[in-house]
Structure formats: structure tokens, C-alpha cells
Amino acid sequence: MAEWNKNVRLLRTLNDDHEGKFAAVEGEVEDRDGEKKSAVLLFEKTPFQFDDLVKLMQDDEKQFKVDFINDVYHKYTVEARSACNDVKLAYIYPAAPLHIKKYSKKKFSLICETSQCYETIVRPYIEKNQLNAQWVYNIIDGKSERERILLENDQFIVLPDIMWDGKAIESIHVLGLVKSHDIHSIRDLKPEHIPLLESLLAKTKEFLSSKYGISSKTIRAFFHYPPTFYHLHVHFTALQNRLCGCEVERAHLVEDVIDHLKLQSNYYQIKTLYYKVAVNDPLYKLLEQEEEDKA
Amino acid sequence: MAEWNKNVRLLRTLNDDHEGKFAAVEGEVEDRDGEKKSAVLLFEKTPFQFDDLVKLMQDDEKQFKVDFINDVYHKYTVEARSACNDVKLAYIYPAAPLHIKKYSKKKFSLICETSQCYETIVRPYIEKNQLNAQWVYNIIDGKSERERILLENDQFIVLPDIMWDGKAIESIHVLGLVKSHDIHSIRDLKPEHIPLLESLLAKTKEFLSSKYGISSKTIRAFFHYPPTFYHLHVHFTALQNRLCGCEVERAHLVEDVIDHLKLQSNYYQIKTLYYKVAVNDPLYKLLEQEEEDKA
Numbered sequence: 001m002a003e004w005n006k007n008v009r010l011l012r013t014l015n016d017d018h019e020g021k022f023a024a025v026e027g028e029v030e031d032r033d034g035e036k037k038s039a040v041l042l043f044e045k046t047p048f049q050f051d052d053l054v055k056l057m058q059d060d061e062k063q064f065k066v067d068f069i070n071d072v073y074h075k076y077t078v079e080a081r082s083a084c085n086d087v088k089l090a091y092i093y094p095a096a097p098l099h100i101k102k103y104s105k106k107k108f109s110l111i112c113e114t115s116q117c118y119e120t121i122v123r124p125y126i127e128k129n130q131l132n133a134q135w136v137y138n139i140i141d142g143k144s145e146r147e148r149i150l151l152e153n154d155q156f157i158v159l160p161d162i163m164w165d166g167k168a169i170e171s172i173h174v175l176g177l178v179k180s181h182d183i184h185s186i187r188d189l190k191p192e193h194i195p196l197l198e199s200l201l202a203k204t205k206e207f208l209s210s211k212y213g214i215s216s217k218t219i220r221a222f223f224h225y226p227p228t229f230y231h232l233h234v235h236f237t238a239l240q241n242r243l244c245g246c247e248v249e250r251a252h253l254v255e256d257v258i259d260h261l262k263l264q265s266n267y268y269q270i271k272t273l274y275y276k277v278a279v280n281d282p283l284y285k286l287l288e289q290e291e292e293d294k295a
Numbered sequence: 296m297a298e299w300n301k302n303v304r305l306l307r308t309l310n311d312d313h314e315g316k317f318a319a320v321e322g323e324v325e326d327r328d329g330e331k332k333s334a335v336l337l338f339e340k341t342p343f344q345f346d347d348l349v350k351l352m353q354d355d356e357k358q359f360k361v362d363f364i365n366d367v368y369h370k371y372t373v374e375a376r377s378a379c380n381d382v383k384l385a386y387i388y389p390a391a392p393l394h395i396k397k398y399s400k401k402k403f404s405l406i407c408e409t410s411q412c413y414e415t416i417v418r419p420y421i422e423k424n425q426l427n428a429q430w431v432y433n434i435i436d437g438k439s440e441r442e443r444i445l446l447e448n449d450q451f452i453v454l455p456d457i458m459w460d461g462k463a464i465e466s467i468h469v470l471g472l473v474k475s476h477d478i479h480s481i482r483d484l485k486p487e488h489i490p491l492l493e494s495l496l497a498k499t500k501e502f503l504s505s506k507y508g509i510s511s512k513t514i515r516a517f518f519h520y521p522p523t524f525y526h527l528h529v530h531f532t533a534l535q536n537r538l539c540g541c542e543v544e545r546a547h548l549v550e551d552v553i554d555h556l557k558l559q560s561n562y563y564q565i566k567t568l569y570y571k572v573a574v575n576d577p578l579y580k581l582l583e584q585e586e587e588d589k590a
């Protein structure tokens with residue numbers, strides 16, 4: 001296999017996630033003809049393993065620096081020279097401008113989407129630009145990913161999210177896709193959909209509980225608004241996962257959605273929805289323009 | 296300063312956060328008299344620094360192992376021997392049983408709190424056990440933490456959350472405490488509180504925006520339910536932070552709360568609220584018992 005190319009020069013940080021100990025960096029490589037080409041390097045520190053920690057603790061004591069000691073609390077910085085020091089590196093080379101864009105830090109802004117703003121700006125925008133959910137139809141129609149399906153009936157299909165390995169129970173993430181083509185997002189939901197939502201929620205939780213031996217009460221089920229694709233789907237993730245898109249300004253619990261449909265039949269047609277949008281998203285510019293025009 | 300004590304024997308993992316690259320481990324130390332005492336060790340990997348990554352890239356190439364190569368995508372595991380390998384270690388010794396409990400992984404379970412269940416179980420429980428908010432009254436009455444106050448008027452006080460260092464803008468976390476002693480949580484909110492909530496939201500966002508030079512649209516404002524203390528307060532955090540308690544089964548956007556109070560005056564008295572509770576929390580046992588009695 002190819003060896004690591006040491007001629008990569010790091011240019012600048014594209015993104016930096018302190019919580020997840022992740023960094024994306026733009027690099028530059030001079031090839032044999034002296035031509036400079038772009039590269040993207042994604043670094044992520046690895047989780048701790050118990051055996052590796054035991055090894056670290058037996059390391060030469062000189063690697064420990066005392067930060068402070070206060071009563072029973074001692075704080076050190078440990079330079080891990082021989083254990084617990086693996087870094088995962090994904091190296092994209094040559095990198096296209098789209099790769100640079102994809103891995104650059106996104107700036108987000110909180111949006112108030114009133115029902116009027118949905119009707120006049122958002123709906124026309126998604127109908128024009130983002131209604132391509134052909135891959136979902138392929139799954140529903142049995143044309144692709146048949147082998148990945150976990151559960152299916154005449155109303156919905158359940159399969160692992162593309163980012164889940166299908167194994168690690170603690171990071172479980174499955175999607176429930178409704179079969180109807182007519183519901184693009186929670187904005188389209190009406191009381192007539194309550195039985196579908198109740199069934200999708202109960203049957204999927206029951207299935208996950210029995211297949212993976214976990215309590216159904218350790219699973220959260222939610223919609224994204226706005227969704228990444230406009231064909232109604234529910235995310236099921238483990239409560240302990242917090243980096244799965246379950247932030248309050250993006251996620252809507254299925255249970256709350258059902259309650260709201262019972263409370264007011266046109267809740268999702270009239271409610272102002274608050275969510276974050278990347279400022280380089282064309283939708284953001286349309287919504288900003290609208291606000292300026294009003295002001 | 297004291298040197299690192301190499302006699303610590305690691306016994307078992309108490310908690311393990313793969314997302315945050317954090318681990319809590321129980322240890323045992325034999326002191327000079329041969330007596331064994333408990334210790335808790337908290338390990339956390341450090342975020343990447345650009346200069347440190349440049350150093351890592353110049354390391355001996357033998358530290359790179361190829362995981363796979365597919366077209367422009369290359370994946371490696373890098374053993375970071377001389378850079379990017381710092382681990383923060385907090386060492387608690389001697390550790391009391393409460394320390395072990397505090398740092399052990401909590402198992403959470405999703406709860407449906409109906410209004411009836413709130414009235415008969417939760418409210419009596421919190422009135423009996425958790426209404427000790429004396430430290431909040433001390434702040435409101437000007438008896439403590441005067442120097443930490445960022446903003447104050449006759450309705451509320453804003454100050455940094457105890458976990459925020461008050462400096463790093465990207466991890467901003469401030470609390471807005473209402474001065475009224477009568478509102479324990481969102482369950483107590485009624486339409487008469489709308490002006491208070493609107494003012495707290497607008498004035499705090501305006502203040503944060505001008506003090507820290509950030510757009511007020513990059514801040515999310517939310518309540519926790521259940522809260523950690525029963526005196527109404529709002530969390531203000533940066534949108535980019537996702538590990539600040541903003542999960543959908545715990546957080547309620549202030550904007551949504553205001554909308555709901557306008558939609559239905561007794562929304563927070565009648566709405567079923569869904570949230571997670573640690574299974575070793577006494578409240579969890581009470582709620583479970585109730586469910587079993589019903590079944």
C-alpha cells in the first residue's frame with residue numbers, strides 16, 4: 001500500500017470542533033512536475049480504550065505535568081507518547097473546491113419561519129430546488145438497498161442511517177421513511193396523519209427494542225426541520241447520543257408533533273418554526289432579503 | 296509540586312464518552328501503610344491546535360498506517376508520538392463513594408409527564424425535595440456573586456453559567472434568572488409572563504451581541520425541563536455548541552414557549568412533557584411505579 005506523502009504543507013484550518021476533538025485543514029502538495037495541488041486533511045482523535053489507559057498510566061512519570069492541586073482534586077497534563085495517542089486521518093487528494101467548501105466551518109444563523117414566509121419563500125424554493133428525492137423512491141419501490149431494510153409494512157420502511165455502522169448499539173441511528181410521496185416535511189402534517197405517526201413510532205421502537213435488546217425508552221424519535229431531503233422521515237437515535245442532530249432548534253420529537261396535531265389541527269401550517277440555516281445556504285439569503293424588505 | 300503517583304491501579308471504566316473523547320475510570324491506590332483507597336481518574340483528549348498539527352505532519356513517516364485508499368480518499372491511523380497527544384487528567388484521591396457515583400455513566404430513560412402525573416407526583420416531589428434555591432435568592436438579593444453579574448434590571452439578572460470561563464466566545468453560556476420567586480419551571484408559565492419572557496429574550500440577546508461582538512442570531516435561548524434548580528432561568532448558548540444541554544428531549548426554545556402561551560393560555564399546565572431522567576434518580580422510581588400501578 002502507498003506510504004504517507006510527507007510533502008503535504010498545511011495551509012489553514014477549515015473547521016475545528018473542540019467538543020469532538022476534530023479538525024479539518026487545507027493542505028497543498030507539490031507533485032513531481034512542480035505543480036501545486038490542493039488537499040483536505042480531516043483529523044479526529046480516537047476514543048479511549050481501557051487497556052490503552054492502563055498502558056498510559058504505566059508510562060514514564062516524566063510525561064506528567066501538574067496543572068494544579070486543590071485538596072482531593074489534582075489536575076495534570078499528560079503527554080501520551082506510547083498509548084492513547086492515535087489520530088484518525090482522512091486525506092483527500094487531489095481536493096476539488098467543493099471538498100474545501102464541504103469541510104469548511106459553517107456559520108449558522110437562527111431563522112424565524114412564519115407560515116407566511118413558508119408559503120411565499122420556502123415552499124416555492126424547495127419545490128424548485130430540493131424536491132429530488134429519487135433515491136428515497138428507489139428504496140420505497142424496492143429498486144435499491146433492499147438488503148438494508150430492517151422493517152417494512154404498507155405504510156413505512158425502516159433502515160439504518162447511512163452514517164451508522166449498523167453494529168454499535170450505543171450509537172444507533174435508524175430512519176423511518178413513510179411510503180406516501182405527499183408529505184414533504186412536518187409543515188404538511190395534519191390530524192389525518194396521526195395514526196401513521198403513532199404506528200411508525202410504536203412499531204419501530206418495539207422492533208429496535210427486540211432486535212437490539214434495549215429498552216424502547218432509551219430511544220428518541222424526531223423529525224428535522226428543515227429536513228435534509230423533502231420526503232417525510234423520522235430519526236431514531238440513542239438518548240445518550242447528543243451529536244446526532246437532536247438540537248432543539250432543529251429537532252421535533254414525534255410525541256410532541258402528535259400532541260400538537262391533536263391540540264390544533266393546523267398547528268404545523270400556522271406555527272412559526274425556528275431553526276438554524278448555514279449563512280452560505282441560498283435559502284438564508286432569500287429569508288434575509290425578505291426581512292430587509294420588511295424593515 | 297507533587298509528582299504523579301505511579302501506584303494507581305485502574306480497576307474499571309465508570310463512563311466513556313466516545314463523542315467527546317472522555318473517560319472516567321475507577322482506580323485503587325495502596326498507601327504507605329498498605330491500605331487500599333479509591334481514586335477517580337477523568338481523562339479527556341485535548342482539541343487540535345494548528346501548529347501542533349504542522350509538527351505532527353513532519354513526524355517520522357513510520358507512524359502512519361494505511362487503513363484504506365479509494366480514489367481521492369485515503370484513510371490513515373497516525374500514532375502521534377511527539378505532538379497532538381496531550382491528555383488532560385483530573386485525579387480525585389482519595390475518592391468518596393459519592394465521587395464514584397457522580398462520575399459513573401448515567402442510564403437515562405424517556406418519561407411522559409402528563410399534567411395529571413405532574414400534579415400528583417412531580418410537583419409534590421419537587422416541593423418536598425428540590426426547592427432549595429437559596430443560592431439563587433442570594434444572587435437576586437445582592438448577597439453573593441455581585442461581581443459576576445453582566446446585566447440587571449427590576450425583572451431579571453444575567454450572569455455567566457458556572458461552567459463557562461467567561462472568555463471563549465465560541466462556547467458562550469450565560470444564564471438569565473428571573474427575579475420573581477414564584478415561577479419554578481415552565482410548568483408555571485402563563486400568558487401574563489409573556490412580556491417578561493420577551494423582554495428577557497430581547498434584552499439579553501442585544502446585550503450579548505454588543506458585549507461580545509456577535510450576531511444575536513447565533514445564540515439559542517432555552518429552558519430546561521426538568522430544570523436543575525426550580526427557579527425560572529433561561530440558558531443562552533452559541534448555536535455551534537451542541538453539548539450544552541440543548542437536546543430536544545430536554546430543551547425548550549424561549550420563542551416556542553412564547554408562541555405556545557399565545558396559542559393556548561394553559562398550554563404548560565396541560566401539555567404532556569417528554570424528557571429524560573437518570574434511572575437512579577428517585578423521581579424516576581416514582582414515575583415508574585405510577586406506570587406499573589396503571590398497567
